[in-house]
Amino acid sequence: MKVWKYGDNINTDMLFPGKYTYTCSTSEDIKPHLLEDLDPLFSKQAKEGDLILAGKNFGCGSSREQPVIGLKSVGITAVVAESFARIFYRSSINQGLLLIECPDAVKTYSDGDEIKLDLDSGKIVISGKIFTFPKLPKEILAIRDAGGLLAYTRSKLKNSKV
Amino acid sequence: MDMTFAEKILASYSNEKNVIPNQIVTVHPDHLLTHDNTAAIIQKIKPELEEYGVYDKSIPIIVLDHVIPAASEKTANNHKIIREFVRKHKIKNFFDVGNGVCHQIVVEKGLALPGKLLLGSDSHTCSYGAIGAFSSGIDRTEAASLMLTGETWLKVPNSIKMNLNGKLSPYVSAKDVILHIIGDISASGANYCSVEFHGDVNNFSIDDRFTIANMGVEMGAKNAVFLFDNTTKKYLDSIGISSSVYNPIYPDKNSSYIQQLDYDLSDIAPMIACPHNVDNVKPVSEMVDLEIHQCLIGTCTNGRFSDLKIAAEILKGKKISRNVRLLILPASKRIYQDALKYGVIDTLVESGGIILPPGCGPCLGAHQGVLAPGERCLSTANRNFKGRMGCKDAEIYLASPATVAFSALKGRILDPREVNT
Numbered sequence: 009m010k011v012w013k014y015g016d017n018i019n020t021d022m023l024f025p026g027k028y029t030y031t032c033s034t035s036e037d038i039k040p041h042l043l044e045d046l047d048p049l050f051s052k053q054a055k056e057g058d059l060i061l062a063g064k065n066f067g068c069g070s071s072r073e074q075p076v077i078g079l080k081s082v083g084i085t086a087v088v089a090e091s092f093a094r095i096f097y098r099s100s101i102n103q104g105l106l107l108i109e110c111p112d113a114v115k116t117y118s119d120g121d122e123i124k125l126d127l128d129s130g131k132i133v134i135s136g137k138i139f140t141f142p143k144l145p146k147e148i149l150a151i152r153d154a155g156g157l158l159a160y161t162r163s164k165l166k167n168s169k170v
Numbered sequence: 171m172d173m174t175f176a177e178k179i180l181a182s183y184s185n186e187k188n189v190i191p192n193q194i195v196t197v198h199p200d201h202l203l204t205h206d207n208t209a210a211i212i213q214k215i216k217p218e219l220e221e222y223g224v225y226d227k228s229i230p231i232i233v234l235d236h237v238i239p240a241a242s243e244k245t246a247n248n249h250k251i252i253r254e255f256v257r258k259h260k261i262k263n264f265f266d267v268g269n270g271v272c273h274q275i276v277v278e279k280g281l282a283l284p285g286k287l288l289l290g291s292d293s294h295t296c297s298y299g300a301i302g303a304f305s306s307g308i309d310r311t312e313a314a315s316l317m318l319t320g321e322t323w324l325k326v327p328n329s330i331k332m333n334l335n336g337k338l339s340p341y342v343s344a345k346d347v348i349l350h351i352i353g354d355i356s357a358s359g360a361n362y363c364s365v366e367f368h369g370d371v372n373n374f375s376i377d378d379r380f381t382i383a384n385m386g387v388e389m390g391a392k393n394a395v396f397l398f399d400n401t402t403k404k405y406l407d408s409i410g411i412s413s414s415v416y417n418p419i420y421p422d423k424n425s426s427y428i429q430q431l432d433y434d435l436s437d438i439a440p441m442i443a444c445p446h447n448v449d450n451v452k453p454v455s456e457m458v459d460l461e462i463h464q465c466l467i468g469t470c471t472n473g474r475f476s477d478l479k480i481a482a483e484i485l486k487g488k489k490i491s492r493n494v495r496l497l498i499l500p501a502s503k504r505i506y507q508d509a510l511k512y513g514v515i516d517t518l519v520e521s522g523g524i525i526l527p528p529g530c531g532p533c534l535g536a537h538q539g540v541l542a543p544g545e546r547c548l549s550t551a552n553r554n555f556k557g558r559m560g561c562k563d564a565e566i567y568l569a570s571p572a573t574v575a576f577s578a579l580k581g582r583i584l585d586p587r588e589v590n591t
Contacts, residue, residue: 017357017447021555025562026534030237031244033210045562065358065390069555070534071293072207073309094362094392095293099309147194147323158214161315165222 009057009085011123012050016063020096022046023067023075032074035081042078056083059123061114063089067096073103080105086125088132090114101148102157108132113139172422174329175395176364179304179419183287191328191428201263201281202229202316203290205272206236209248211291212255214314224259225320231263231281231290232256233272238529240267241537270502270528273297273470277380278502280411284398284418289316294470294552299383299395300376302402302418304364306393327362327392328428329421333369336435341586343480344378345472345550345570348385349441351433353451361390363428366421370435371396376405377474384471385552388448397421440586443568446556454573454585463545465490465578467571468499468526469533472550475508477571482514484575484586485521491581496523497539499531522578535560548574548583 020026022045024038032038043050060079066089067075076099079087087100090111100107106127113132116139117123124133132139144152154160171188173181181188184195204211212219224230232252240246249267256264265275273294276282284302289295291313298305308322316322334347352359365386367379374382379396386394396402398418406413440454467473467481478500490496498518500506506528509515515525526532532539533551540560541547547559547566554566567583576584 017449019447019555021553021557025557027536027540027557027560029534030206030248030536031242033213045557065361068357068390069293069553071291071295071307071309073311076309091358091361093358093390095307095309095387098312102309102311102315145194157311157315161318162218165218165318 009059010053010055011117012047012054012058012060013117013119014046014060014062017065017068018046018062019069020067020072020075021069024072024078026070026072029072029074035077038074038078039081042075042082054082054084057085058083059085060087061089061117062087063114064091066092068093071095073099076100076103076105088113101151104152104156108141110139110141172424174364174421174425174427175366175397175419176304176327176329176393177425178421179285179287180324180326182419189326191326193326194323195326196321197287197324198321199289199316200229200286201231201288202313203231203233203272203276203288203292203295204313205233205292206245206248207291207310208232208255209251211310211314211317212251214311215318218318219259222318224261224317227260228262229320230261230317231276232261233265233269233275234267235271235529236534237536238267238527268503268527270505271470271473271530273384274473274501274505277301278409278504280406280409283406283411283416284402285416289322293387294384296386296391296393297380297384297470299386299393300379302395302398304393304395307387327364329364329366329425330360331366331368331427331430333430333432334367334371334435335369335432337370337373338435338438341572342438342440343570343572344374344381346438346441347435348382349443349451349568350438352385352389352449353441355389355431357388357447357449358390360386363391365391365394367394367396372399372401375476376401377476380474381471388552440570440573442573442583443554445554445565445567448552448554448568454569454583457567457583458585458588460583461546462494462548462577462581462583464539464541464547465494465496465574466499466532466539466547466549466551467496467574468501468531469551470501471552472571473499473501473505475505477550478505478509478514478518479512480571481575482517484572485579486517488521488579490522490578493581494578496578497526497532498523499526500528502528532559534558548577550574
């Protein structure tokens with residue numbers, strides 16, 4: 009498991025350049041361009057189970073959802089950041105990508121530290137130090153547990169038809 | 171319980187008597203805006219659209235603006251898919267290629283009204299705060315869900331009160347004000363918050379308010395609003411919207427804000443956002459003489475008639491530097507026609523400007539005016555992210571139409587206050 013560490017204000021153009029917004033929408037089209045202008049190694053080396061650690065305002069900028077779809081399809085376990093931009097945060101709920109807002113954990117981590125996530129109890133353990141993060145509200149968990157917003161909407165439509 | 175603008179409007183749309191920050195409510199927005207991304211949105215829900223149809227045909231607003239006219243077979247096909255969808259589902263509010271930037275169209279056509287709630291799959295949907303509406307950006311997946319159900323959830327935001335007091339100096343405009351504020355509070359300074367502008371805002375025209383609200387998202391705001399007043403009423407009257415079709419919402423007297431910020435407008439100088447973040451803001455005076463290769467006046471931030479008119483006044487009878495390209499991007503067909511009628515376009519073309527079709531143009535780097543490595547663009551748009559205009563090795567600087575127009579004459583950044591006209 010690799011930890012990809014980035015700074016503040018990682019915007020949507022860095023995560024997925026705008027010039028591809030209207031030509032790439034499937035995860036296979038998106039993956040080669042993920043973080044293209046920020047870290048060209050990412051799309052070549054990132055693997056299922058990897059983590060992203062970042063500073064403030066991760067995902068700021070455009071409402072494009074390709075960054076979220078891309079990170080989810082690579083199999084990134086979670087993005088842990090000091091804070092997230094709101095459209096990106098919503099989009100991650102909709103796609104089922106786990107985001108954890110935990111500034112203390114981000115500030116504590118240094119290269120080579122062992123890092124473990126315990127989602128059920130809302131804990132991040134970094135080289136023995138424990139950091140907690142709050143659980144999501146029940147309305148949001150319902151979307152995540154359904155497998156994302158479209159799955160949630162589909163089941164709602166079906167139920168209302170019955 | 172006294173409530174802020176955001177609390178009041180979200181309480182009303184969720185049929186609650188009171189709401190508090192962080193509460194999650196279910197709302198039915200009045201409109202859902204989508205643009206060229208409509209093609210991707212409807213592909214996600216093809217079977218469901220067949221089975222259930224669109225929830226309400228009067229809710230979607232679809233504007234083709236991002237890559238217009240189509241730049242490739244792929245983007246042409248996106249437009250074709252959207253036109254077929256619009257015909258099949260009899261979508262009421264559709265604006266094809268050439269009408270203008272979506273946000274300008276929503277305002278000009280009277281689709282954003284005081285006290286209304288709009289969501290859109292574009293981050294600059296927050297622009298309609300200029301009219302006293304609550305509006306915010308969402309992603310494509312959520313837009314797809316809204317097309318089918320007409321509803322979504324929103325978290326009630328905390329509110330920030332910004333008091334804009336005093337009067338602007340000559341050659342300082344709304345763009346300088348919002349750049350100054352973003353530079354002050356940072357690109358995440360209003361994250362998840364509703365921003366209300368108070369104070370001497372009667373000095374700001376609807377165009378000015380549009381520029382400021384448009385950039386609300388660049389400080390992380392969920393929405394940014396100018397409360398309905400006589401200026402709003404006059405604008406709505408001028409586009410034929412009767413006051414009987416809207417109900418303005420105002421915050422209560424003792425509503426609570428997590429932060430209150432006071433700005434003295436007379437202190438604000440012409441400002442510039444330097445690469446590669448919108449909050450990397452400096453006074454233009456610190457960047458004077460930097461060589462530039464392309465200038466852009468337009469976009470949803472500064473492509474209105476008043477912006478083009480200022481540029482024309484500065485460029486009248488003069489030629490731009492032979493070392494720059496000046497791209498002019500009217501925000502809508504109506505603005506383009508007004509600019510033609512009053513000789514503004516003629517002046518701009520005569521001085522060396524290139525007029526692009528009303529739309530998003532070079533702002534997002536998908537086509538038109540893409541930069542080469544090592545080039546610098548001075549732009550009136552709202553984002554200067556690395557790679558934003560199609561090239562990661564180019565630089566984008568953001569400033570007001572006056573700063574961009576003056577700088578085009580020299581091919582170097584100029585402080586508009588230092589220029590004798």
